[in-house]
Amino acid sequence: MDTRNLIDMANRIGDFFESMPDHEEALTGVAEHIRRFWEPRMRRALLATLDEAPDTYDIALTNFTREAIVRYREKLTPAQASAA
Structure with a gap:
């Protein structure tokens, strides 16, 4: 998974919502x-x-996006898959 792309996508989402x-x-x-x-x-x-x-990539999370992810980390953490 391309981490830079994930950070960029998260920042674009953050940019949209930050204007609220x-x-x-x-x-x-x-x-x-x-x-x-x-x-x-x-x-x-x-x-x-x-x-x-997080600082080793060419792109970093914006402060606003980072705040949202840190604050709601528990909700963003996927449930563990149960072993079948």
């Missing part, structure tokens, strides 16, 4: 969009980037 007048609603919007429309492996990769070394 209600800051809390905007943060929720970013998280809900990512939760609903990104598949679990994409969300796992984005969250892993925050944990590993």
